[in-house]
Amino acid sequence: MAQVLLALRCGRLVAHLLLGMLLVGAVGLARGRIRPEPLTQWWNQRLFAIFDLRIRIHGQPVDAGHLTVSNHVSWLDICLIASCERTRFVSKSEVRHWPIVGSLATAAGTFYLKRGRGGSRPLITQLVPYLQGGGSLTLFPEGTTTTGESVLPFHSRLFAAAIESNRPVQPVAIRYGLAADGRNIAPYVGEDVLFDNIVELLRNPGLEADVFYLPAIPAGALERDGLAAATRTVIEKALLAPASAKPQVALGRRLAA
Known part of the structure; x- marks a missing residue:
């Protein structure tokens, strides 16, 4: 039965x-x-819904x-935040050329960072007007x-994009959370193979995930190094703290408070 499921x-x-690729075509034709x-x-x-991932959202995105800066x-993190708010992402430029994933990312409006010296400044010039226009941008600064x-x-x-656009x-x-057998199956690290990770998640439906939207930090309060350090500290503290008893929103299968 497990194999059938x-x-x-x-x-x-x-x-x-396949539906995603059809949407990619529609976005491209819409120009x-x-x-x-x-x-x-x-x-x-x-x-x-396919993975039966049980998501609890604490707090809410800035309007x-x-x-948005996350650990x-x-x-899964990308899909998770994308399901919680209407946002675009920053990714390394190599992703653009990955089969299927690259097409989905590009159609989603992803901004690409060319790694190496001088690669961030051209990207920041793209990010600033997007943020000033009211857009949400998500960054994973651990790299x-x-x-x-x-x-x-x-x-x-x-982080200079937030400072230069004066956006929080x-x-x-x-x-x-852990799988039913106590294993930590969510991380995708090191030499992990994406296909194997996806199959493992499909074999273990019902995985829980908590997303904590924490108070925004004004961009003008600190220079970029200080802003990055302060953001990391807030996230680290939230991960160490127990989850609140009742989330504001639940996606996927609703969990009892």
Whole structure:
């Protein structure tokens, strides 16, 4: 029976990816007349129904333009935040050329960072007007994923976009629960294979995830290094603290408070 259920979930995932590629085509044909954020949110919310990921949201996103900054545990983080708010992301430029994933990311309005010296300034010039126009932008400044047990130092260069656009930074802490057998299956780190990680998640439906939207930090209060350090401290404290008894919103299967 378990294998049958896994096969059904895999089939639903393949169908959902095909739907995503159709949406990619629609966004491309629209030539900028369709804003990708609502479609991205809708698609990711339905993705989590396939995985039966149980999401609890604590707090809420800032209404106006802002920079969302989060710790980074898994590829799931991107889908998770995209399901919680209408936002765009910053990703390394290599992602643009990945099969399927690159097409989905580009259609979602992802901004790409060319790694190396001088790569951040051209990107910041793109991010500032987007933030000033009221957009939400999500950044994972650790630069890599972790097991979720700690938060790495934040790279501060792209925090300049919040400062130059005079938009607040909203820290977000993401914490995943364990599988039914006690294993920590959410992280996607090191030499992990994406396909294997996806299958493992499909084999273990009902994984819990908490998303903590923390009070925004005014961009003008600190220079970029200080802003990055303050954001990291707030996120780290939230991850160490117990979850509040009752979330404001629950996506996926609703959890009892």
